[in-house]
Structures are given as C-alpha cells and as structure tokens.
Amino acid sequence: xxxxxxxxxxxxxxxxxxxxxxxxxxxxxxxxxxxxxxxxxxxxxxxxxxxxxxxxxxxxxxxxxxxxxxxxxxxxxxxxxxxxxxxxxxxxxxxxxxxxxxxxxxxxx
Amino acid sequence: xxxxxxxxxxxxxxxxxxxxxxxxxxxxxxxxxxxxxxxxxxxxxxxxxxxxxxxxxxxxxxxxxxxxxxxxxxxxxxxxxxxxxxxxxxxxxxxxxxxxxxxxxxxxxxxxx
Numbered sequence: 001x002x003x004x005x006x007x008x009x010x011x012x013x014x015x016x017x018x019x020x021x022x023x024x025x026x027x028x029x030x031x032x033x034x035x036x037x038x039x040x041x042x043x044x045x046x047x048x049x050x051x052x053x054x055x056x057x058x059x060x061x062x063x064x065x066x067x068x069x070x071x072x073x074x075x076x077x078x079x080x081x082x083x084x085x086x087x088x089x090x091x092x093x094x095x096x097x098x099x100x101x102x103x104x105x106x107x108x109x
Numbered sequence: 110x111x112x113x114x115x116x117x118x119x120x121x122x123x124x125x126x127x128x129x130x131x132x133x134x135x136x137x138x139x140x141x142x143x144x145x146x147x148x149x150x151x152x153x154x155x156x157x158x159x160x161x162x163x164x165x166x167x168x169x170x171x172x173x174x175x176x177x178x179x180x181x182x183x184x185x186x187x188x189x190x191x192x193x194x195x196x197x198x199x200x201x202x203x204x205x206x207x208x209x210x211x212x213x214x215x216x217x218x219x220x221x222x
Contacts, residue, residue: 004151035213042113043152043199043213086151093206095142095165099151 003027004089006100013107019074021103023087031090032063032070033097038083047072048090077107111136113214115200120219124192130185130217132200141183142201142211145169152199158183159206187219194221 007022023032033048047054047061054061063070074081084102091098114133122128134141139160144152154167156175164175174186183200197216203209 042215043201043211045210045212048210088152095140095154095157095167095206097152097154097211099153101149101151 003098004087004100006085006087006103008103009101010104011106013077013105015077015079015107015109017077017107019072019077019081019105021072021074021085021087021105023070023072023089023100025068025070025089025098027068027089028091029065029068029089030092032061032065033088033090034059034061034072035086035088036083037086037102041083043086046085074105077105079107079109081105082107111138111212113200113202113212115198115214115217117217118215120217122187122190122219122221124190124221126190126221128187128190128219130187130198130200130219132183132185132214133181134183134200134202134212134214135181136202136204136212137180138202138204138212139180140203140206140209141177142203143167143173143175143183143185144199144201146197146199146216148195155185155198190219190221192221194219 034046035043060073087100088097142157143155158177200214201211
C-alpha cells in the first residue's frame, strides 16, 4: 500500500492566506523532506528535518517521527507559491526516499 | 552553483524501441539518481549510482538499464518501450548518500506511440 500519504490532494487559496499541508507515513522514517515542483519544472528541495520544527522564510516544517506524520506550513501565501508540494520519507539513506503523490496548491489573487 | 542538464527534453518513441536518456551535472557530486514520475503518482527510484562506474537498483529497475560513464554523467535506457507509456524521467544528484540535499534536473518527457 501507499507508504506516504499527502493531504489534501489539492488546495485553492486566496493570496495572503496560510496553507497547511499534511504528510503521513506508514513505516519508520529517519527524516522527512519537502520538495516543490512548478508545473513542467524540476523539483526543488525546500526543507528536511528528522524531527521537530524547522523554518525557512515563510515555510515551517514540523516532523513528529514517532507519530509518523509531518506538515508543511506556508504563511501569507503568494501567487508564485502555486505548484505541487511533494513530501518524501527517508529510510536510512538518501537513496531510500519514498515520495507521496503531492499536494497541488493554487493561490489566486 | 551548478546545474543538471537532461537530454532530450521530449522523447517520442515506438513500442518495443530502445530509448536512451542522458543526464549531466557540474556540481561535482558523487551520487546520481534516476526517478520516474507518473501522473497522479509520486516519484519512484529506478537506479542510482554512488560513484563513477557504480550502479545500484532502485524500486523500479525492471525494464531499464543505466550507465555511469563518468562522474558527471548518468544515462538511463528504456530497454523496450511500452505502448501508450507516458511519464517524466527526472535525474538528480547529491554530494553523497547520507542526508544530503538532492538537486533535480528539468526532466525528460516520454511518450510512446
């Protein structure tokens, strides 16, 4: 079955609203990574952390490894934040990344 | 900074055809990866390589071959393209295997007629 589940599958926001993206994983993970993909574009690594909370700019990643869940919070969303956000679970090494299907975010003016 | 280049950007093939995708990186990274991304699904690892001439199977290696000819390049071959197959193949690299950020290329879009 699906080892990494992301929710919601899609999200539409007005510019300035906050976004909360969820990631649940079914087996033990050493780290959770978040990636951003623009339509037709390559993936960009956003944040990764084994546990706890990590910030960069308007992004906050929270990982609770024991509860097998994580989240990505985007504050004051902008139109340029639109795209797909992928969560990936790492199991021991970088080569063992298991990706979720992604959350498609659309931010409108 | 560095860059990952993938060629071609678009690849249209025929059923049963052998197709090769190429990836180059100038980060001087040791590790390189090939992923497949299907619509509505997450990325799946096909092959990865820890260093020049090394090759490791991922979760989806059946139907593919790979070759790490030199540190900067990693190629992937679809051994027999499947009819109506449509996917994006993404190449990535990282300094090493352990908790290093992966940098991704723009992808090669495959369509098999």
